[in-house]
Amino acid sequence: MQVALIGAGEFAKTHLEAYRRNPNVTVSWICDPNLEAARNYADRYGIANVTANYEHALLDPAVSFVDITAPNYLHKPMAVRAMEAGKDVLCEKPMALNVQECLDMKLASERTGRKLFVKYHQRFDPVHRRVKAMIESGQFPDPVMAMFTLFGNHIPSMSDPNHWRGNPALCGGGCLFSSGSHVLDLIHSFFGKLKAVTAVARQLVVNNPDKGDDNATVTMEFESGVVVNFIGCWTTDRWTWSKEIHNRHGSLRVEQDENKSNLLLLTKSSATELLMEQPDWFNQSNYAAIDHFVDCMNDAAEPLYSLDECIESMRLLELAYMSSEQGRRIIRNEINEAEGKAV
Numbered sequence: 001m002q003v004a005l006i007g008a009g010e011f012a013k014t015h016l017e018a019y020r021r022n023p024n025v026t027v028s029w030i031c032d033p034n035l036e037a038a039r040n041y042a043d044r045y046g047i048a049n050v051t052a053n054y055e056h057a058l059l060d061p062a063v064s065f066v067d068i069t070a071p072n073y074l075h076k077p078m079a080v081r082a083m084e085a086g087k088d089v090l091c092e093k094p095m096a097l098n099v100q101e102c103l104d105m106k107l108a109s110e111r112t113g114r115k116l117f118v119k120y121h122q123r124f125d126p127v128h129r130r131v132k133a134m135i136e137s138g139q140f141p142d143p144v145m146a147m148f149t150l151f152g153n154h155i156p157s158m159s160d161p162n163h164w165r166g167n168p169a170l171c172g173g174g175c176l177f178s179s180g181s182h183v184l185d186l187i188h189s190f191f192g193k194l195k196a197v198t199a200v201a202r203q204l205v206v207n208n209p210d211k212g213d214d215n216a217t218v219t220m221e222f223e224s225g226v227v228v229n230f231i232g233c234w235t236t237d238r239w240t241w242s243k244e245i246h247n248r249h250g251s252l253r254v255e256q257d258e259n260k261s262n263l264l265l266l267t268k269s270s271a272t273e274l275l276m277e278q279p280d281w282f283n284q285s286n287y288a289a290i291d292h293f294v295d296c297m298n299d300a301a302e303p304l305y306s307l308d309e310c311i312e313s314m315r316l317l318e319l320a321y322m323s324s325e326q327g328r329r330i331i332r333n334e335i336n337e338a339e340g341k342a343v
């Protein structure tokens with residue numbers, strides 16, 4: 001299969017590394033108005049065609065699907081345009097800027113009969129998959145309270161008025177929207193039906209009126225009773241992620257070590273057992289996600305999760321921002337009623 005990669009920025013490298021490892025797919029186009037960036041990747045990865053305008057790649061009948069690694073505000077127009085031109089689409093997370101755009105993309109997929117997949121790579125990490133399986137199978141029964149954190153440093157791009165990151169119109173929001181979208185999607189995939197959300201998303205450090213929140217916290221109550229907290233911070237000195245889930249018998253923790261491995265630890269009666277270790281988890285989960293979606297494009301696999309799940313995790317983000325803006329706890333069902341949907 002041939003793929004056209006749209007967007008030759010920082011994260012394109014991870015996608016190109018994934019395609020380099022996959023014998024079933026060739027990147028035949030790289031598209032970016034920044035032609036120098038596109039040419040650099042083309043030289044490094046042996047990509048035959050470079051263009052500033054992705055419409056050129058859409059005209060190539062040999063291209064089966066496009067992969068969108070452009071800024072978030074371009075996800076919907078690019079995906080819809082590509083599907084209308086007869087191409088299947090793989091789109092980076094977050095799916096788009098808001099729920100309405102996601103619904104428009106789903107409609108375009110139904111209307112054109114083209115496949116549309118959104119890449120939430122954290123769902124592909126074997127440690128995360130084991131956590132989900134342990135919760136769902138009852139091996140780690142009845143979670144009560146959980147805490148997911150993400151600490152990182154996006155101070156330079158948040159302080160830069162010309163960078164799209166953190167600009168609500170171009171990115172959808174700040175720390176909560178961009179990085180939090182991963183974590184809230186994973187939380188949603190672990191714990192199921194949401195009941196209520198309370199959030200605070202604020203710009204605490206960067207002092208840039210063109211940008212959104214640089215720090216955020218969200219408390220999510222699920223129908224099962226579990227309460228999950230998220231803390232996201234873009235204004236510290238290094239990147240770390242952690243996840244811990246507690247039940248009456250102990251706790252399940254996902255931690256990163258200094259070698260970028262994901263460790264899964266189970267603590268019971270004060271004894272801690274290492275259940276599994278995934279080296280280089282961030283890159284490996286990206287490669288696994290792309291391999292999976294290439295198989296889905298080839299009809300060799302069924303998608304691990306549906307577009308409706310991606311839309312629901314976008315809704316969770318929207319509810320969190322609504323809670324922060326209105327200073328109140330938002331009940332999930334209020335939104336169903338407001339949209340006139342069956343609960």
Ligand SMILES: NC(=O)c1ccc[n+]([C@@H]2O[C@H](COP(=O)([O-])OP(=O)(O)OC[C@H]3O[C@@H](n4cnc5c(N)ncnc54)[C@H](O)[C@@H]3O)[C@@H](O)[C@H]2O)c1
Pocket residue numbers: 006007008009010011012031032033034037052054068069070071072074092093094121178
């Ligand atoms: N899954 C993850 O962990 C992860 C990590 C980083 C980024 N991302 C996602 O990847 C996407 C890109 O992020 P990034 O960090 O690479 O951003 P970036 O700013 O480094 O790169 C974006 C690129 O898109 C290009 N672009 C802009 N307009 C274009 C157009 N009309 N046609 C083609 N290209 C265009 C820009 O010139 C730039 O080179 C975002 O949606 C982001 O959310 C995901």
